Amino acid sequence: MKKLWIMLIAIMVCSFAILGWVGLEIFREIPPIPKRVVTTEGKVLIDEGGISDGQNVWQAMGGMQVGSVWGHGSYVAPDWTADYLHRESLFMLDQWSGGRYGKDGSGLAGEEKAALLQRLQTLVRTNTYDPATETLTIDPLRAAAFEENLKHYTDVFTNGSDEYAIQRGAQSDPDRLRKLNNFFFWTAWASAANRPNNTISYTSNFPSEPLVANYPTSSSIIWTGVSVIVLIFSIGAMVWFYAGWHKGAEERDTPDSDPLIGEKLTPSQTATVKYFLIVSLLFLLQIVMGIITAHYGVEGGGFYGIPLQDWLPYVVSRTWHTQLGIFWIATAWLGAGLFIAPYICGYEPKFQKLGVDVLFLALLIVVLGSMAGQWMSVMHMLPGDLWFWFGHQGWEYVDLGRVWQAALFIGLLLWLFLIARSAVPALKGEGSKSLIVLYLFTTAGIAFFYAPGLFWGMRSHMTVVEYWRWWVVHLWVEGFFEVFATVVIAFLFARLRVIRADHAAYAALLSGAIYLSGGIIGTLHHLYFAGTPTVALAFGAVFSALEIVPLVFVGYEALENIRHSKARPWLEQYKWIVYFFVAVAFWNLVGAGVFGFMINPPIALYYMQGLNTTAVHAHGALYGVYGTLGLALTLFCLRAMDPERIWNTKLLSFAFWSLNIGMLLEILLSLLPIGLLQTYQSVSTGYWSARSPEFMQTDLMQFLRWMRMVGDTIFAVGAVAWVWFAIRLMLTRKKPLP
Known part of the structure; x- marks a missing residue:
């Protein structure tokens, strides 16, 4: 046990050291926010503070819940970075084409089109930011595109857009709208302008946009290959370990009646x-x-x-x-x-x-x-x-x-x-202390790792915010919640005297160490294209692949849980609670593992980020794993509050199957097909197109959205059944004996 503790501490110290070092590199190389944006003719387009003010306007009206920026956010409205960049590019091509050939850009072909595309790419990708004066100088034509896009976004946010699900009056103040446009311009500029002394943009060429030569970087492709190799090797190592040395939580002489x-x-x-x-x-x-x-x-x-x-x-x-x-x-x-x-x-x-x-x-x-x-x-x-x-x-x-x-x-x-x-106080008693220490460790992790959500301010740089935000979303939810879940399940079986406490601690400690070995540094896989340097992409790709490894073996955990539930006849009363634990294992494999790795490698996420494939992973992991576990823990506590009560489990079994089948159908009939079609569109045409109303409002997409009703209805009915079952237990439970 001591060796496992040393291993866990070493993993955490090394992992946080690397995550912190990469964070320093991210902060050092963030996309600059110009104090001023001026044209080559000297006209001031954006004055000091205008971009940060625009970010605040965007945040106050919902931010990531109204479309997305750099791929992070909601799915109905466009990605504003991709949308702005595409509209800007088309405007400039049309202006050049009209002036030279007397027709708009869509009518160009062959050498005419190639010449103007090269001109556009040179203009957009050349970094004209001067760090000495903190001034960005742009071509007057790009300033004209800025004004044209301002007209479009003024119409969208003032009059509303059903295609984007944006309400009328979402933003109607002209000054705020201009500042909002400032922010969209800056995100688009950073996504296409090459980093100093480099040939890739601040966002590693995200989003994909053929007009400005935004294609996947070499690093995205290479580190994808490395991550797959690491995954295969690690799975092989885990198979070897499980076959040769792994010992599960050993069963003990289970009592003849419920110890509660x-x-x-x-x-x-x-x-x-x-x-x-x-x-x-x-x-x-x-x-x-x-x-x-x-x-x-x-x-x-x-x-x-x-x-x-x-x-x-x-x-x-x-x-x-x-x-x-x-x-x-x-x-x-x-x-x-x-x-x-x-x-x-x-x-x-x-x-x-x-x-x-x-x-x-x-x-x-x-x-x-x-x-x-x-x-x-x-x-x-x-x-x-x-x-x-x-x-x-x-x-x-x-x-x-x-x-x-x-x-x-x-x-x-x-x-x-x-x-x-x-x-x-229990640490002063007799018996195994490891499970108690591990329980304290995971509760402390849940408490303290919400703190990074307080590390940014109102006007913090978006890349800085994203770094700390994913500390909360990934490390808090996907990291310490995961380990806490393992510890709690082990503790509950030990409390029922189905397994020995020391063996439960061993199994939980080993699982926690394996989860965190990839999970801490794996936080960086959310930051591939958030204005971060390539080092974040490299570490994120490799270590997030390691996160998948323990999920491959959750079936083993599920079988152990089922076996524990059959140790004595009285454990039949815990059957459906255990089934919820088994469902956690299933969704850990499918929702977090399969659907997570589907979008995890850099080359996959480059085309899939912010599409419905992200929603597939989000629903399968957040509800499937953590939500199902929350329901299971609730049921266990209600069981323990009245252990002599015989449950009528017909309603509970109906709720269990409805919730899981409903979620699976929601994903397979709607979210996944939409996401895969969007991915094809993103690869073949560009990211902007995969998020555009012209694509998302087609008859096929509308049909697939309506298909979601099948799974949603089954899931909702199951949820009502579960809530009715639980509330009835709460309201009719026996009063505690005096």
């Missing part, structure tokens, strides 16, 4: 039931928001004729849909952690129930306050900079205002304190 029967619940354990009630309600609300958001893809101006955009725009429904997913899953895990805590030390620490109640109230305020603030920000109800503090920050998954972020972080620290005051 007869145990008195502590006041704090009883108080956690309200957490699980909120989990159920937020789960349903997230599904409602998901239904509305998905429908906006086919009817961008309303909901079956109801003008819903007027008071619940797409940007708000999608923000709430993604954020509620984080909230209800996190609440389930927090509640489960608090419920398990007294089991660790064997008694109720003083004032523990008060702490549980205070934390619940704080979480409720954060959830409701942040949702209200986001709606007010999008509806232009927050003056000045209040959008940043209380409204919508515009960064996907961390959209909530800074005050709510800080409050959530304080709440997580309170949760850690409540867990620690139960777990630390």
Whole structure:
């Protein structure tokens, strides 16, 4: 066991050292934000602060929830970087073609077209930024394209666009619209202008745009090959390890009856039931928001004729849909952690129930306050900079205002304190301490690794924000949530005396070390094209491939869970809880593993980033793995609150199969086909086309969107069944014995 601890600590120290060093390289080589943009004739196009102001305008109106920038964001509206760059390129080609040949650019062919394309590429790819004066100098024709694009975006955001699911009046202030256009211009400039003394752009030539010779870089292709080789080798090594040396969590002499029967619940354990009630309600609300958001893809101006955009725009429904997913899953895990805590030390620490109640109230305020603030920000109800503090920050998954972020972080620290005051005294007792230490380690990881969400400011550079944002989304959710899940499942089986605690600790510690060996540095695979240098792409490609390796073996974990559930007849009462654990393993392989690696290699993500293939991975991993585990933990706690109760599992079995079949059909019938068709379009025509309304609003795409109703309906019915089952348990459970 000691060697495993040394291995885990070494992995973490080395991994964070590399991640930190790459971060320094990223900050050193970020795309410059010019103080001024002027034409060669001396006309000032953008003055000091104009680009950062534009980024703030974009953030306050929803940011990544209204289309995407550099591929990160939502899927209905265009990627504004690709859209701006393509429109700018077409405008300049048309102007040159009209002046020289008397026709627009679409009528060109052969040598005429080749000559103008070469001229365009030379103009756009030549980096004319002067770091000494912090001034970017551009051709007057490019300034004219800027004004032309401003007219287009003024129309889109002022009058609204059903094709983009953008509501009327999303932004109508002329000054703010110009600043917004400043920001779009800058992202497009950085995506095509070559880095100093280099032949690739600041975003490694993303997005793909043949007009300006934005093609995959050599590094994207080479490191894709390296990542596949590393993956194959690592899987082989894991097979060798499992076959020769791996020992699972060894079974013990399982008791003849449920060891939880007869145990008195502590006041704090009883108080956690309200957490699980909120989990159920937020789960349903997230599904409602998901239904509305998905429908906006086919009817961008309303909901079956109801003008819903007027008071619940797409940007708000999608923000709430993604954020509620984080909230209800996190609440389930927090509640489960608090419920398990007294089991660790064997008694109720003083004032523990008060702490549980205070934390619940704080979480409720954060959830409701942040949702209200986001709606007010999008509806232009927050003056000045209040959008940043209380409204919508515009960064996907961390959209909530800074005050709510800080409050959530304080709440997580309170949760850690409540867990620690139960777990630390247990370290003085007899028996295996490793599982308790590991439990403390993972809860501390969940608490502290939300902190990077506070590391950027209102006017921080987008590349800097992206670096820290993925610390939260990847390391917090995909990293420490993953390890916490492994530890909790091991702890629960040990608590039921199905497996020995020391062997459970060994298995959990080994799994955690394997997960984190690729997961920490693998954070960089989200940053390939976010204005980062090639070193981020190289490390991200290789180590994110390692993340897939343990997922290949989750079937082994699933079989162990099933075997544990059959050790004694009384464990039949835990059958469907174990099945939810098995579903976690399935979605870990399919949602996180297969669909994750589908978009993970640099050359794949170059064409797939921000397409519906991303949504495939997001749904399969976030709900499939973490959501399913949240439901399983909720069920276990409800089981432990009333262990003598015989469950009528018909409704629960229906919910289980409906949820999993529904999610699978949603992916296979709609999201995946749309994503693959978009990928083909991105490869053959350009990224802008794969996100354009001309492609996304075709009859085939509309049909595939409607096909989502099949899986969505089955999933929603299953969710209602699960919630009804859970709430009925909460409302009719036995009162604790005096």
